Amino acid sequence: MKLLIVGGVAGGASAAARARRLSEDAQIILFERGPDVSFANCGLPYYIGGEIAERKKLLVTSPEMLRSRFKLDVRIRSSVEAIDRLAKIVRVRDLATGREYEEAYDKLILATGAAPFRPSIPGIDLPGVFTLRNLEDTDRIKEQVHRGVKQAVLVGGGFICLELAENFIRRGISTTVVEKNGQILTPFDNEMTTPIVQELANKGVTLPLGQAAEALEQTADGLVVCLNSGQRIPAQLVIFGIGVRPENKLAVDAGLEVGPRGGIRVNDHLQTSDPDIFAVGDAIEVKDVVSGDAIQVPLAGPANRQGRIAADNVLGRSVTYRGTQGTAILGFFERTAAITGASEKVLRRVNRPFRMIYVHPAHHAGYYPGAEGMTLKLLFDPDSGRVLGAQAVGGAGVDKRIDVLAVAIQAGMTVFDLEEMELAYAPQYGSAKDPINMAGFVAAGLLRGDHPQIDVAALMALPPNARPFLLDVRTPEEFANGSILDAVNIPVDELRSHLKDLPADREIAAYCQVGQRGYLATRILRQAGFNASNVSGGYKTFLLYRQGNDSIQ
Secondary structure: OEEEEEOOHHHHHHHHHHHHHHOOOOEEEEEEOOOOOEEOHHHHHHHHHOOOOOHHHHEEEOHHHHHHHHOOEEEEOEEEEEEEOOOOEEEEEEOOOOOEEEEEOOEEEEOOOEEEOOOOOOOOOOOOEEEOOOHHHHHHHHHHHHHHOOEEEEEOOOHHHHHHHHHHHHOOOEEEEEEOOOOOOOOOOHHHHHHHHHHHHHOOOEOOEOOOEEEEEEEOOEEEEEEOOOOEEEEOEEEEOOOEEEOOHHHHHOOOOEOOOOOEEOOOOOEOOOOOEEEOHHHEEEEEOOOOOEEOOOOHHHHHHHHHHHHHHHOOOOOOOOOEOOOEEEEEOOEEEEEEEOOHHHHHHOOOOOEEEEEOOEOOOOOOOOOOEEEEEEEEOOOOOEEEEEEEEEOOOHHHHHHHHHHHHHOOOEHHHHHHOOOOOOOOOOOOOOHHHHHHHHHHHHHHOOOOEEOHHHHHHOOHHHOOEEEEOOOHHHHHOOOOOOOEEOOHHHHHHHHHHOOOOOOEEEEOOOOHHHHHHHHHHHHOOOOEEEEOOHHHHHHHHHHOOOOOO
16 A cells, blocks of 8 residues: 655644554655744644744654654655656655656545635735744744734634734734624624723734725835825734635646635545545535534644544545534633634525524633633524524533533433533532533523523514514613613512503513523512513623624614
8 A cells, every 4th residue: 555645744744654553564755844843833823922832842753763663654845746646656856956756556535735825916026924724834924023013913713823822912912803704703603802902902913894995005114004094004914814725736737626715625524526535634625513504624633633644545444534523722811712613604505494592601610719701602402492503602611511412412412411511510610500501591491482582692683663673681780781772670589469560461671780680570470370581691692793793772
């Protein structure tokens, strides 16, 4: 067996190591265009910012290690230029010497990755304008920072630019993040990004939303980024992080099938349209776990797993890739945002029926010092209760809950299962009723009909004359600090004695701060004969929506 692997980093290096563990006899050649065969992409912003002090810490493994430990033929600075599928030969160019040669294969794995998108705008190639993909890019950006950067502009509001923003702020660099969409972190639903937007503002990051960079100009002090709004932002460093495109030229030229967005098409064994050629990582199109649609998700975890699975199949095992659910997490100073599975916007786009709930629990027992709040949004099937997606934003403990829910999605679990989950509890780690249990209680109660809910977005979309009677059941002090629209305040502890004051001929929407007292009020009202529902997530969820919609008062 002669196996050629094109590309290293996560998918290719994992495939090579796995293939060797399965076969000592296979001839395995790994081609990598750059000098580094496997490095930690996700750590690049933190090396630029100085959080990771040593460059060598970013090197997951070296060519020398792969050669000595795994008996791999590793050829760095080697570009595979073409594939002859009929002859089963690739043409390789040695980038150091320019020499070209051919290499035959029995099986081929493509791990060519994805390249940052560079828009065709004036000034995109000026000095001081970068994208961030590899260690060579990192070195150039870090060198620019060391020359003295007072102002940086990051074009794009995704994970990479927000991580860079944190690191630039830590270095004392005035930072602007430009995002052409109306929100940052586009995989998330808009309201769930509110705490991160607030944290950006707290740390001094300027965030023009709904604006795009349309040109760059060189000045005596560096650069100016010209936005389509007419705003001109001075900078000495500009980094574009507006998405990636699959490196598919090799596959396209070889006649392999690709999807409409350029991802190489593979089956669940990660075979391309040529059964002797496999593909993994950011270059491929994968199946969405929830919707079943073909998607492209450039994440390191899936790429590593795909590399292992492709190697298994190449060497005679029959292993399938279950799909990708897009589990991801971002840390920005004291805030954390994480997501898994389908978002509300995706479910609406694919016309998938769903229900959703919000809870706002503390990450551990409230009586133990240091409890930090979070907002957890759960999306689930309205009939079976199967978990479809989740998002969480807050401080400590967000990662733990999203990981639990990621497993729940893979296992096909329901919100009724979440009620029964037995999770580790001590006051410094969690609560007897963990946030996961709380989300299950609320969602399961909704499906059982114990407490009908109305979503904040649906409530806000109603014209004033069609809205239910809004009942605020918080304390007068809480009510005085802000309320939803024209709500009437009757604290839940006094509600039973004021039932005669409520309209019997109108729907009543009760709410509190986070939903718990609103739930109790709903139970009281419904058993008294009122048509009542609970505003999902209460006033805290309303505030999340109001941040992203200035028209809501």
